[in-house]
Amino acid sequence: MRARTWGHRLLWVGLLAVVVWRYLPDYRLPDLGPAPPLAGTAISGEAVDLGAYVGQVVVLNVWATWCPPCVVETPGFVDLANSFEGDVQFVGLAAEDDEDAVRRFGARYEVPYPLVMVGALDGPAPEGRVLPTTYVIDRAGRVRMRHEGLLLEPALRPVLKRLARE
Template identity: 30%
Template sequence: MSKKWFGILLIALLVGIAGFNLYNDRKEVTDIGEAGIAVNNDQNGIEVGDKAPDFTLQRVDGKEVKLSDYEGKKVFLNFWATWCPPCKAEMPHMQSFYEEKPENVEILAVNVEESNEKAKDFADQYELTFPVLMDKDGTVAEIYEVYTIPTTYVLNEDGTVHQKIVGPMDEPMMKELVK
């Protein structure tokens, strides 16, 4: 290889490394989408032990819900959709758990990119009594890196991530997770 090409490759590599480091080192507050989310990259994350990113979404009834309002409770933050067969399978388990739930536990079911009508009809059909939140543009699902649904984050009372579950849960699994 000639010295000229070696030099060009070396410069390209250095520029790439510098760009990667700049991207990963940013520590700013960023407002994202219409979901009312402010994420501080310094303090928040989705890995076990990280403080879960806060967000504000509307419930199917239009009432606003903020994740941080549930600090002091263990939270099942469940991402789902009405067309998803595993979501349909897990909802009765989640409802049974919710009806008998231990104190200081909450379920927040975040519907991803569907209409209020679809989510409300689904919640009525399955007689869901836990909060159903609307992530109409998928912003919150994107922040939580939800690529498969259902996906559930189990958050500790202090709002930190305890565990991430990809796939459906059942009632015994949920009971074990709150121990």
């Protein structure tokens, strides 16, 4: 009976380790290089240019309406965008072709930040093999975090607080 209990405990510890490794950001926030030039037109019609956000922390989230983890993380991103208004600029980069679906999604979740279709970019889209992929860019325009997969609000908030203070 004891061996079975220890086996279950080890299994749970292993699963917890996988979740922590996979879903928590790298809090060391190394300098990953300059943010790529990214400019385009949001579905609202406003011009979006990452270069114009130098001096602010930027969260660039590559996502899609049909992506379940993207749907899960969106309410937290909306909360963070509202909490850090003026210090952190969120930009959603929709990796799909259906602008109406993106427009409905933005309205449903009351997304306060620009949503840009990948096809509306003036240049190449950021690389990403996984949806969602989130980039956090510091005030100097340097990528400080690249996270593939689900990124929840409690994990991202301390990163934004730290970079907003720098």
